[in-house]
Amino acid sequence: MKKLDETKIKSLRYSDIIEKMTIEEKASLMSGKDFWQTQDIERFGINNIFLADGPHGIRKQMAAADHLGLNESTPATCFPTAATVANSWNVELGEKIGEYLGEEAVAQKVNVLLGPGINMKRDPLCGRNFEYFSEDPYHTGKMAASYIKGIQSHGISACVKHFAVNNQEERRMSIDTIVDERTLREIYLTAFEIAVKEGQTKTVMSSYNMLNGEYTNENIHLMREILRDEWDFDGVVVTDWGGSNDRVAGLVAGNELEMPTTAGETNQEIIDAIKNGKIEEHFLDEAVDRLLHLIFTTEEVFNKPYKQSFDVMEHHQVAQEVAEESMVLLKNVDQILPLKSGVKVATIGQFAEEARYQGAGSSIVNPTILENTLEVLADSRIENIGYEPGFERYGKKNSKKIEKACALAKNADVVLLYIGLDEATEAEGLDRSDMKIPENQIELLHAIHKVNPNIVAVLSCGAAVEMPWIDKVKGLLHGYLNGQAGAKAVLKILTGEVNPSGKLAESYPIRYEDTPAFYQFPGKEVSVEYREAMYIGYRYYDTANVEVRFPFGYGLSYTTFDYSDIQVNKEGVTFNLTNTGSVAGMEIAQLYVGCQSGEIFRPAKELKGFKKVFLNPGETKAVAIPFDDKTFRYYNVKSDNWEIEEADYSILIGASSADIRLREQIYIEGTNAPAPYEKSKLPSYYSGKANKINVEEFEALLGRKVPPAKWDRSRPLGYNDTIAQCQYAKGAIARFAYKSITFAHWFLKKIGKRSTANLIMMSVYHMPFRGIARMTGGIINMPMLDGILMMVNGQFFKGIGHFLRERKKFVKIAK
Structure with missing residues (x-):
């Protein structure tokens, strides 16, 4: 355990209070008063503050509190989930959502909003992917920072989670994540770095899992050396609920708050450790000081008159606008969309009647309003001839429902087919078993196609799915999990009132077997090995030349865009973007950078910037995307520092990672760091074909032996066994x-x-x-x-x- 002189000591802001407090009073602040509130100390005017779930809406529970989404919470606006909003690629929109979330949090007297979630989508089967933004750390970090700014503009705190490398739900409270330092820095920590430095988040939530043999909450390297010392984070670290292992080790690592309450048990552990000389009291004082700052600063808004309600309809309308900008048009054969006036439509699919609009678990929101397709069809321009559910929601086969749906489909010009994943398939605490849409829905699709091939599918799910059936649909609109107002937003896109502008923030592989972590996901027993290293998502597919169904950054519009006149200098890149179609629309231009040197292995290209641009028909705008401190950097494991390799770099402007429209090259001077690797020992990493790495090559990358991945069945079971x-x-x-x-x-x-x-x-x-x-x-x-x-x-x-x-x-x- 680190001694005091090995740790940076900062002057205390509230030393006048802390000096008067007993050790018991200080320790009492280190865990919750109950399930959602911190402890209060009346004699010092220290109030308890309330923490509530809220990645896409406030989930404030008062009585019968739980962390699994079982019990109903106070009504709040259910905005589209992070996986949905990520497709908007619009940081201004993210900040707007944050502002509305913050307003509702203040109305419900919530001090700390537990979100956004910013873990990487390492594998499509992670059960909580609907709650995370992207497979790309730069994209995730920028979206997260915008949410944080919006939330904290109201004086309360956001809480980014889960720090860090929490990328599977199975055995999430005990799994040991084995990852090399460079991959850790470049892929799994960069989004948190942006959230801390640019978003200025006041609170960070530690993850349940272990990282290279230590629980993240106790990991000095992660919590002190990186979060505190390198990033200068001076806010509060809170455990995930039930996520504390060794409370004293957590305190030394810089964890201020353990949630929920342990009825004083772990507070006593801190007291005993100080009295026995195991740790210095200054560790406790430092933690108390940070926690007091969070309490006092977030309480300021409630110490003066504040709005105790919000405009429900206004917030509902914003939720609809967010959904409109975040959905992705994936297929549009023969311009079947937008639907023509007078077209007779059959609405089929159980999700049209009972919307699938959010995930399951701790993020469940009790919506203020909830619209479904059948209710809003009457107000649209669509001539609907009828509705049939077509399938059972949870996968049970029903031939009669298919027959009724086909009978209706025969009489329609176009079939609107609402399909997707159910709530029990995508849930916190569980990973998906496969990437498939339920078989009963696919049977329905094939049956309808035989009687009417003019099918437009509306897909509702929070993560990537396989689509072997895609040739059976002419149109495909991916609604993701689009919140309480998503039904109307879908219809506006289908009818052309809104031009779709979303683009995928994750790649869609053809088969799950094609994914980079296929052989290493999930960790089933003691550990999970990140053998694919930095090659996740498009970084792998583009480098290893693996064909995908839809690439990262892909999305269609009802108009077309032309890119021209690229100019590159040391400051950034500029180019012209023109709307060459007949309707107004928004285009997401993406900057990718690829290093031309082969000395240090890297993905073929990496996202380093993006901009969403609105253009009227025929309009041209000059677009500038600046370079920043992350454009050319890589983490060097020999110098233990961020470095720049001296090389020529390809500057690529694309409509997706696979659709590069403009190219230029620039020479960048390096930092003259030592070469970090021996090429001969890492052939798969240098080729990018990193989905099936043998243990010897992974150990060469790690620089150490991997720990045993299997349970030792001979030893007694202990605290951290499941x-x-x-x-x-x-x-x-x-x-x-x-x-x-x-x-x-x-x-x-x-x-x-x-x-x-x-x-x-x-x-x-x-x-x-x-x-x-x-x-x-x-x-x-x-x-x-x-x-x-x-x-x-x-x-x-x-x-x-x-x-x-x-x-x-x-x-x-x-x-």
Whole structure:
């Protein structure tokens, strides 16, 4: 553990208060008062502040609080999710959303809004991808910074999450992420760096997982050396809920706040560590000072008259405008869209009746208004001849529904087919098992195509899916998860009232087997190895020449754009953009940079800037995209620093990563850093064909041996082992509990209770034992947990006796 003199010590802002506080009072601030509030100390005028989920809408829970989205929260505007808004590529729009989120947070007296989520989309199957922006760190960072600025313009705090490399949901509370330093810096930390430096976020949430052998919340390299020292972050770090492992180690690493409450148990651990000389008291003072600053500054808005309500209809309209700008037109054969006046339309698909508009889990918002397609069709210009659901929402096959849908489709000029993924498929705490649309929906599509080939599909899901069926549709509009006002936004695009302008912020592979992390996702037992290194998303597909269904940055419009007259200098790039079509529209111009040297392995090109431009028909605008400190840099593992390689660089302006319209070249002087790699040891990384790396080459990249990836089944189970590992337990009662859990999961899925089945996996199966103590608000403490583990490890009577004694002590103290 680091000594005090090894750590930067800053002067305290609130030393006059901290000097008067007892060690017990200071320690009491280090964990929550309850599930969502911090502790208060009345004699110093320290109020408790409220933290609430809110990546795309406020989820404030007062009674019966939970972290899984089970219980209803106060009504709030449900804006499109981050995965949706990412497709807008519009930082001004992101800031506007942040401003409206901040206004609603203030109205509900929320001090800290837990969002945005900015983890990278390493793999399409991550169950929480709907909550994240992109597969690209630059794009993600810029969008996140805009959200933060908007939220914090109201005086409250945003909270970027989950720091860091939290890219799978399975075993998320215990998995060890093994990643090399360069990949960590360039891919998985760059978005957080932008959020901290440009967004000036006041709060950061640490992730559940381990990073190279240490829990992120305790990782000195991540939390102190990078976040605090390099990025000068002086705000508050809060754990993810139940995400504290060793509270004292977390405090030393710079974690101010553990959530939710542990009923004082971990506060006592801090007190004991200081009194026993294990750590210096200044670590606690430093944490208290930062937390007080967050409390006092975010409370200022509530110490004067503030708006305790918001204009519901105005916010709903903004949610619609955001959805309109964020949806992506992926296919438009024979200009089937926009729909012509007088065209008879059959509306088919259960999602038209019951909208799929947001994700599941801690981000669930209780919408103020919720529109669906059937309700808003009457107000559109579409001549709708009828509606049929066509399929069961959760995958059950129903031939009668298909027959009725086909009968309706026969009589239509165009079929609007609403398909996608259901809420039980995309959920926090679980990863998807595949990239497929449910089979019953595909059967419906094929059946309709036989009677009417004029199909326009409207896709609703928060992540990439395979599309082997795409030749069966003439039009494809990807609505993503477009919020409470998405239904009307979809119809406006379909009818041409709005020209689609969204472009994909993630690549769409043809098959899941084509993805770079296919062989290494998810980590099933102890660890997950990021063998593909920096080659995620388009960085891999473009470098390894792997064909994709739709490339990163792709999206169609009802008009066309011409790029011309590129000019490049040391400051940046300029070019002309012309609307060559007949309707007004917005184009997203993208700057990619590729290094021409082969000395240091890199992707073929990387996104380094973008701009969204509105143009009337025939209009030309000069567009400038400046270079910045991230344009040419790479992280050198020998110098342990950001460096620039001396080389010629390709400056590429594209309509997508695969559609480069303009090219130029510029010579950039380097920083003369030592060569970081031996080429002969890293052939796959230099070729970019990094989806199937052997362990020897990965270890050469890491510079060390990889740790064992499998459970050691011979040792007793401990705090950080999961309930799933009870299958190997010595205790018969633990093995029985495991079998009961797995049977309950199987049975619930069998009878169609998929959401409940998912809940078992999310909140029980993958939970580490310490989570029992960390997530029960002190009802079960760590000494009681010791008794449970004794029973699990074959000492039933000793364990139950220990548990009951500790329970009795706990009740006595509580009285």
